[in-house]
Amino acid sequence: MKILITGSAGFIGFHLSKFFLNKGYNVIGIDFLNSKSKKIQINRNKILKKSKTYKFLNLDLSKKNICKKKISNINYVFHLAAQPGVRKSMTHVNQCIKSNIISFNNILEFLRYNNIKNLYYASSSSVYGELKKGFNEKYSADNLNSNYALSKQLNEKTANLYYREYGINSIGLRFFSIYGPYGREDMAYYRFCLDILKNKKIFLNGNGNIKRSFTYIDDAISIIYRLFNNFKTKKKFNEVFNVGIDENYKISELINIISKNYTSKFKVLKKPKVKADNKLTLNDSKKTQKIISFKPKINLNNGMKSFLIWFKDYYKIND
Numbered sequence: 652m653k654i655l656i657t658g659s660a661g662f663i664g665f666h667l668s669k670f671f672l673n674k675g676y677n678v679i680g681i682d683f684l685n686s687k688s689k690k691i692q693i694n695r696n697k698i699l700k701k702s703k704t705y706k707f708l709n710l711d712l713s714k715k716n717i718c719k720k721k722i723s724n725i726n727y728v729f730h731l732a733a734q735p736g737v738r739k740s741m742t743h744v745n746q747c748i749k750s751n752i753i754s755f756n757n758i759l760e761f762l763r764y765n766n767i768k769n770l771y772y773a774s775s776s777s778v779y780g781e782l783k784k785g786f787n788e789k790y791s792a793d794n795l796n797s798n799y800a801l802s803k804q805l806n807e808k809t810a811n812l813y814y815r816e817y818g819i820n821s822i823g824l825r826f827f828s829i830y831g832p833y834g835r836e837d838m839a840y841y842r843f844c845l846d847i848l849k850n851k852k853i854f855l856n857g858n859g860n861i862k863r864s865f866t867y868i869d870d871a872i873s874i875i876y877r878l879f880n881n882f883k884t885k886k887k888f889n890e891v892f893n894v895g896i897d898e899n900y901k902i903s904e905l906i907n908i909i910s911k912n913y914t915s916k917f918k919v920l921k922k923p924k925v926k927a928d929n930k931l932t933l934n935d936s937k938k939t940q941k942i943i944s945f946k947p948k949i950n951l952n953n954g955m956k957s958f959l960i961w962f963k964d965y966y967k968i969n970d
């Protein structure tokens with residue numbers, strides 16, 4: 652069984668590739684390895700390349716020639732490549748359009764050209780906009796706060812169009828703040844730890860009151876795999892699913908956990924809330940649970956402890 656995973660040198664793509672390789676699948680990974688965090692991308696890719704059943708292609712998915720690239724015998728595509736930062740999508744608009752919108756359309760054209768029928772792709776909790784409760788999949792907000800959220804909403808609509816027009820099945824994965832080892836350096840939990848390591852102040856936007864359904868990577872991978880197993884025998888599908896934990900945590904709680912399990916020797920500099928950041932996310936796993944009978948169980952405290960064990964080892968920090 653051959654699987655194509657885009658964004659395989661990225662955080663979630665790396666973990667998903669590793670997971671499928673361990674299960675005995677052949678994985679083709681695509682990434683263009685050109686983010687600001689290039690070093691960790693290369694390190695993730697090095698780990699994947701140790702497996703004989705992993706093949707890596709360094710390609711920019713926003714280039715037109717992707718649409719007519721022939722790769723034979725692929726059964727499933729997981730499209731995770733994107734420019735993921737909500738804030739960055741407001742300062743690097745072009746990059747967001749290229750990596751999130753054009754690349755998405757190119758991947759769908761690639762599926763069409765190669766006669767591949769099944770796509771799993773990354774959407775985001777950001778499509779819910781500024782919501783307080785009711786994060787269920789029937790909903791998608793009208794007034795969004797970022798180009799990033801818009802791009803993910805458009806992806807969901809485009810997937811629906813290709814399903815109706817060309818019979819391409821798809822599952823959109825609305826991820827809720829996924830975190831863990833080999834994570835993303837731009838996300839708060841990782842950025843805080845890196846700033847502490849460099850003896851810099853932590854920048855805290857919005858007084859620490861912003862809440863997120865922080866979801867540990869292992870739980871996210873379990874959900875993706877269970878959804879995959881459920882849908883791989885189905886003939887026709889076009890759905891979106893939340894991927895997250897049904898709890899949320901204030902950023903101030905995250906900082907407390909870091910101070911208890913890493914170090915308390917750091918200063919916090921409070922800054923106003925960034926407009927593009929929604930005030931809260933709160934996952935609702937009812938729809939996902941109905942299909943896969945699985946609920947994330949790794950709370951922020953335990954997940955961050957595992958992350959910090961990895962972080963200290965990766966950056967060779969002595970306790």
Ligand SMILES: NC(=O)c1ccc[n+]([C@@H]2O[C@H](COP(=O)([O-])OP(=O)(O)OC[C@H]3O[C@@H](n4cnc5c(N)ncnc54)[C@H](O)[C@@H]3O)[C@@H](O)[C@H]2O)c1
Pocket residue numbers: 657658659660661662663664681682683684685686692710711712713730731732733734735749750754773774775776825826827828829830835
């Ligand atoms: N991590 C989260 O909490 C989270 C939350 C919501 C949605 N998502 C979505 O999940 C997916 C994976 O996120 P992640 O956290 O692993 O991000 P990531 O930045 O670590 O990984 C994305 C990868 O895509 C690659 N990429 C970007 N544009 C490309 C292009 N044009 N051609 C080839 N490769 C390209 C990058 O180089 C990177 O390695 C993204 O689509 C993201 O928007 C993530």
